[in-house]
Amino acid sequence: MIEIKDLQIKYDDFVAINDINFQIEEGEFFTLLGPSGCGKTTTLRAIAGFNKPSKGSINVKGKNITNTPIEKRGLGMIFQSYALFPTMSVYNNIAYGLKIEKKSKSDIHERVLELAELVELNESQLEKNVSDLSGGQQQRVAIARALAKRPNIVLFDEPLSNLDAKLRKQLRLELKRIQRETGMTAIYVTHDQDEALEISDKIAVFNDGVIEQIGTPREIYDHSSTEFVCKFIGEANYIDRALIEYINQHNEKRQFDATSRHYIREEKIKLWVPENSVAVPIQAKIIDEVFYGTFSTFICEALDTTLRIIVKEDGNDVIDSSKELTVYIEPKDILEYGGD
Amino acid sequence: MNHPFINKMKDSNILSRIPFYLFCGFTAWFVVTLLILPNINVLVDIFWVDGQLSLSAIGRLSSSKRAISAILNSFLLATVLTFTVNIVGVFIVLVTEYFDIKGSKLLRIGFLSTLVFSGMVLNNGYLYVYGQNGVLTNFMLRFFPEINPGWFTGFPAVLFVMTFACTTNHMLFFRNGVKGLDNSTIEAAKNLGGNQWKVLKDVVFPTLFPVMMTLIIMSFQMGLGAMAAPIMVGGRFETISPLILSFTQRPGSRDLAALLSIILGIAQIILLVVMTRNEKKGNYMSISKTKTRVAKQKIDHPVVNAIVHIISYLLFLVYMIPLILVILFSFMNLQGISQTILSFEYFTLSNYADILTNNNNYGPLLTSVFYSGGAAVLAVLFMIMIARIVMKNKNNKLAEWTEYFFYIPWLLPGLMLALGLIISYDAPSWLLLGNSVIGSVWILPLMYLIMMLPSTLRYIKGAYYSFDNNLEDASRILGSSSLRTFVQVILPALLPTALALVALNFNNFLADYDLSAFLYHPAYPTIGIAIRQNADAANNVNAAAVNLVYSVIIMGVSAFMFYIVYGRGSKVGEKKSGLKKSKKRIKLPVVNTAMGDMDVNKSLPDTEKTINTNNGKN
Numbered sequence: 001m002i003e004i005k006d007l008q009i010k011y012d013d014f015v016a017i018n019d020i021n022f023q024i025e026e027g028e029f030f031t032l033l034g035p036s037g038c039g040k041t042t043t044l045r046a047i048a049g050f051n052k053p054s055k056g057s058i059n060v061k062g063k064n065i066t067n068t069p070i071e072k073r074g075l076g077m078i079f080q081s082y083a084l085f086p087t088m089s090v091y092n093n094i095a096y097g098l099k100i101e102k103k104s105k106s107d108i109h110e111r112v113l114e115l116a117e118l119v120e121l122n123e124s125q126l127e128k129n130v131s132d133l134s135g136g137q138q139q140r141v142a143i144a145r146a147l148a149k150r151p152n153i154v155l156f157d158e159p160l161s162n163l164d165a166k167l168r169k170q171l172r173l174e175l176k177r178i179q180r181e182t183g184m185t186a187i188y189v190t191h192d193q194d195e196a197l198e199i200s201d202k203i204a205v206f207n208d209g210v211i212e213q214i215g216t217p218r219e220i221y222d223h224s225s226t227e228f229v230c231k232f233i234g235e236a237n238y239i240d241r242a243l244i245e246y247i248n249q250h251n252e253k254r255q256f257d258a259t260s261r262h263y264i265r266e267e268k269i270k271l272w273v274p275e276n277s278v279a280v281p282i283q284a285k286i287i288d289e290v291f292y293g294t295f296s297t298f299i300c301e302a303l304d305t306t307l308r309i310i311v312k313e314d315g316n317d318v319i320d321s322s323k324e325l326t327v328y329i330e331p332k333d334i335l336e337y338g339g340d
Numbered sequence: 341m342n343h344p345f346i347n348k349m350k351d352s353n354i355l356s357r358i359p360f361y362l363f364c365g366f367t368a369w370f371v372v373t374l375l376i377l378p379n380i381n382v383l384v385d386i387f388w389v390d391g392q393l394s395l396s397a398i399g400r401l402s403s404s405k406r407a408i409s410a411i412l413n414s415f416l417l418a419t420v421l422t423f424t425v426n427i428v429g430v431f432i433v434l435v436t437e438y439f440d441i442k443g444s445k446l447l448r449i450g451f452l453s454t455l456v457f458s459g460m461v462l463n464n465g466y467l468y469v470y471g472q473n474g475v476l477t478n479f480m481l482r483f484f485p486e487i488n489p490g491w492f493t494g495f496p497a498v499l500f501v502m503t504f505a506c507t508t509n510h511m512l513f514f515r516n517g518v519k520g521l522d523n524s525t526i527e528a529a530k531n532l533g534g535n536q537w538k539v540l541k542d543v544v545f546p547t548l549f550p551v552m553m554t555l556i557i558m559s560f561q562m563g564l565g566a567m568a569a570p571i572m573v574g575g576r577f578e579t580i581s582p583l584i585l586s587f588t589q590r591p592g593s594r595d596l597a598a599l600l601s602i603i604l605g606i607a608q609i610i611l612l613v614v615m616t617r618n619e620k621k622g623n624y625m626s627i628s629k630t631k632t633r634v635a636k637q638k639i640d641h642p643v644v645n646a647i648v649h650i651i652s653y654l655l656f657l658v659y660m661i662p663l664i665l666v667i668l669f670s671f672m673n674l675q676g677i678s679q680t681i682l683s684f685e686y687f688t689l690s691n692y693a694d695i696l697t698n699n700n701n702y703g704p705l706l707t708s709v710f711y712s713g714g715a716a717v718l719a720v721l722f723m724i725m726i727a728r729i730v731m732k733n734k735n736n737k738l739a740e741w742t743e744y745f746f747y748i749p750w751l752l753p754g755l756m757l758a759l760g761l762i763i764s765y766d767a768p769s770w771l772l773l774g775n776s777v778i779g780s781v782w783i784l785p786l787m788y789l790i791m792m793l794p795s796t797l798r799y800i801k802g803a804y805y806s807f808d809n810n811l812e813d814a815s816r817i818l819g820s821s822s823l824r825t826f827v828q829v830i831l832p833a834l835l836p837t838a839l840a841l842v843a844l845n846f847n848n849f850l851a852d853y854d855l856s857a858f859l860y861h862p863a864y865p866t867i868g869i870a871i872r873q874n875a876d877a878a879n880n881v882n883a884a885a886v887n888l889v890y891s892v893i894i895m896g897v898s899a900f901m902f903y904i905v906y907g908r909g910s911k912v913g914e915k916k917s918g919l920k921k922s923k924k925r926i927k928l929p930v931v932n933t934a935m936g937d938m939d940v941n942k943s944l945p946d947t948e949k950t951i952n953t954n955n956g957k958n
Contacts, residue, residue: 050813070816077817083810087832097818149819 001026001185002047002153007056009042016042018209019056024187024202026152029179031188033196034206035232040189043206044155047187049073060153071100076146076154076184080161082138084130090141091126097149115144118178136167143175147182154179156188160195172199193233197221205229227261227337236263239334240305243282247331250280254331261337266297266310268333271325279328286325300327359823363725371745373771374790378760379752382598385763389595397595407596410583411603417498417570417579418563424503425559426552428655429510435652436511437518438544440636442649450656454508456898457663460853460871461891463572465662466501467492467875468669468884471573475665475680493575501569504658506562509555517551518544523632536640553618561611565604565753567854568868572875580604584755585857588762598763601756609751663895670888677888678881691885695893701886704870705893708850711866715788716845719796720838722789727800728826743797750794758787758858777859784859784866788852792845803837843901851894867894 002024009017017039024030032040045051047058049070057066065073084093094115098108116126119140130138139159146154156175160168176199179186190196196203197217204214205228213225224230239247239262248255256262273279284300284307291313298309298319309327311319319325386397401407435441436448457465469476470492477489492500521544529543545552567581574582580600587597639645669677676686695701726746733739749757765777777783807830815825831838849855853868860869871890874883 045813048813048817050816070813071819071821073817074819075817077814079810079814081808081810083808083814085811085815085829085832087829096815096820100819100824145814145818155817 001028001061002187003059004043004047005057005059007043007046007058008054009039009046009051010054016209017046017053020209020211022204022211022214024185026185027183029176029186029188029199029201031190031196031200031203032206033190033193033200033203033232035191038206039209040191040206041157044157044187044189048075048077048155074149074151074153076149076151078139078142078146078154078156078159080158082142082159082162084138084141084145086129086131088130089126090121090128090130090133093130093141094126094144094148096145101149111148112144115147118147118181119144119174135163136171139163139171143178147178147184150182151184153185153187156186158189158191161190161192168195175199197233205232207232221265224335227263230263230335230337235266235308236335237266237269237305237307238263240303243303243305244334246282246303247280247329247334251278251331253278254334256331256334256336263335263337264307264329264333265335266308268330269307269309270328270330271309271311271319273328273330277328277330279330281326281328283324284327286319286323289319300325302327364729367726367742369771371742374761374786375745375748377771378757378764379748381764382601382756382760386595386598386602397599401596401599404596406578407583407600410578410580411600413495413570413577414564414566414579414581417495417502417566418560420499421502421506421563422556422559424499425506425562426510426556428503429507429514429555429559430552431651432507432655433510433514433518435648437515438634438637439648440638441652443653444636447652447656448511450659451507452511453659453663454505454511455902456895457666457891458505458508458898459851460568460572460868461666461851461894462505462662463501463568464871464875464887464891465666467572468888469662469665470497470500473680473884475669476661478680490575493573494577495574497573497575498566498569498577498579501573502563502566505569506559509558513551514548514555517548518634521547521634523634526634526637536637539637550618554615557611557615557618561608564607565755567755567857568872571853571857571872581753581755581854584759588759588858594759594763598756598759601753601759604753605751605756608753612751666888666891667895670885670892674881674885677885691889695886695889704865704867705890707864708852708867711785712788712846712849712852715785715792715849716842719789719792719845720800720841723793723796723800724831724834724838727797727804728830730797731801731804746797747794749791754787754791754855755858757790758855761787762858779861781861781864784856784861787855787859788845788849791855792849796841796845799837799841800834803834807833840905843905847898847901850897 004020004022007017007020008015020039020043032043034040042051046053049065049068053066057064059065060073085096088096091112094112095108098111103111112126113123116123121137121140121144125133125137130141133141139162142159159175160171163171172195175186188196188200197220200217202214202216203220205212205220207228213220213229215223215225220229221233224233230236241258244256244262245258248258270279282302284302286298286300287306288299290297290299293313295313296311298311300307300309307327387393387395389396432447432451436444436451441447454462468474471477472489472492474492477487477492480487481489525543525547526539529539534542565581566579567585570577570579571582580603584597584600584604587593587600639648668682669680670691671688672682672686673688673690675681676683695705723746726742730739730743761777761783765772765775767778768774768776811829811833812825815829816822820828851868851871852866853872856866856868857872860866865873867890871887874887874890876883
């Protein structure tokens, strides 16, 4: 449905986006993920028409919209700052796009009420000034406003980053629900990896103006194709050379190049394994323990490598933190990047 | 119409840009005709005689004793004024904001009175108290008949009037600076053993040094360009600005007027450069994230404390007596005014009734209201659009230069610009569609508008910076055109700043005298001209009564405007515009001096709204 071809965006001599390519299918929840300044918002704003590409094209349903005026692209957009018009009521904010389309008053009223129901705003809130609403309510208004014209594609520019953690989690699920109910294609920008993993059908991980990897959340997490993606998504332990050589010596399934860099996710290090497992047992010394309620993190040391291990607090794995323990690493769980 | 060419035009939005191109054309005409050509013509008038380069004007000026004396007088006034204004200014701020002085709230009101009691109104008020027929002069004559009734004239009188008129900038900017001090630094200095004087000398003054430097330069520049005060109370003490006016009125001396205005212009540019450099050095405001407000310091030494209290209240009387007497005497009948007696017996409202019913009296008031009001509205509308173009094309050189051109009235004195218009368009010109400025009614409001442009542009730009750009993006992506977005989204958000600027611009030029003296139409004198004419000692007591009422009305209007801008009106506006919510502040300060408007806030910690009193007109 959406195809980005060889897109490049430059600001004077600075290349913000360099030859990126990706495709988004209809109805997909596609997330542009990356750290600050990586170019994800620049890409989104180029799709919206706010940034002019210096090279490449943006196609929607086969039509090149690269030079189409912003207002004629027919996209919806939700901004990080909500960008609600402070001089208008909630109702008029939602109705703004419909008024531009010169819809009849009754049509506008009907659509506004429908959207209010979708985003769970009540009628009394519609009459309020937007500044009288809470952050979460304002974001609901912004969603309703963006959906008012029934756009096929909605762009989300870090829409939840101004909310507190609890509300952010709640609204994430609601966004996903609304996306499913409306069938829209969503392009979502965030730097929050948890958010991206939770709501996306596909993720494009950005770094320094290029895309490092595109894939489903599981692919991105389990098979991070670059060291950057591995380190950026989730938590990963760096495995020192001594430990990797030890693992090479104690398994026959997979041999690693000791000159490469190796990582393992925290939760992939096990405290016990079933019989006949090919996991390599490693003696580790516990240095510290951090209790988080539902789980604990143990910081251990094994053959010059500091390992962080996650242990679920379900009452089964009671660990005496004053003693040494045996941890198990399956070679297949080790991520290997580059060589000398 | 389904022609491919029309469709292509529609797709590329060219048709919708026609108003924009028309506006650009108008802007280009405005800049060339009213900002660039007049100033070039001033130079040509001086240095290009009979088709060749000539320096004769310089020779004539240097041989004119009157001109040389005026130049020296101006520099003398500027130099001495720099000391007096800053000594008084710093003192009144310290006693109201830094030291614990009894009744400081009352003192503050008195010292801030020059916000509304300024310009010609202030000069007239001082003349009414200290002048030949002044209240104080008459009072003194009863006890000391040998005193010269015309004692309040010349350099000392000009210096006195301007000293107290020009401290408003201190009450705005230096006061902001003091309020922005971090009390912890004062406490730390005390803790390290510093006494009150040491703390003031080593901590407070150095911290406020950039602000003080700016104020020193502003004081100097106000003295250099002084116009109203030398005319009203100067007597034989003539300065550059009144001389420019006088030379302009003689066709044979117009080149001398132009040369004098260039001298003022050069001085103004040099001072502006110095001030900008000073501002660029930054400030020493607190870097603490937990800054504490200044706690008022009680003066430890009882004798010093008593002396400071006495001086504070004496200054309060100097500030307030003319103001109070002007208000009170405006309600006295002619007998009361002529005999300078305040009594219920002489109480009357007939002075006000006379102003409001007599066309000769309310005419100048209406003229000034229309001129300054019209110019204020147009200047703000014009600069909103220019600022929009400038902000949308930040990397475009042409837009950048357009912005610079609109700052020309900042760099050059108003008198030079006025003279440039007179020289350039004293005959019908195709650039003005066959019109000339001589004898035209609109030249004065046009000049007001030109003078309002730099500060208006600067603050509208500031408001644009406070504006959330995502609002514009949101509107565009919802299908709104650029024009519609501007009208429905951007303009309402800018409205509080725009209205404030209209009010401030209106206030600044309501009682204008400097430009009026050059450009007013004889059939439509402004209130500044009327006050000046009525203030002549030769005039009857009726004229004095009219001036008193004019003064009170102008003060009332100014006070009302300040209330709208800085009172409840601005808060409602901020909330409506969404700035309140986003914790952004509307940046309102307009510091209008004879040198133009400048952003003293750069040197200030707390960009609290500050106001202009147009002291340069004294």
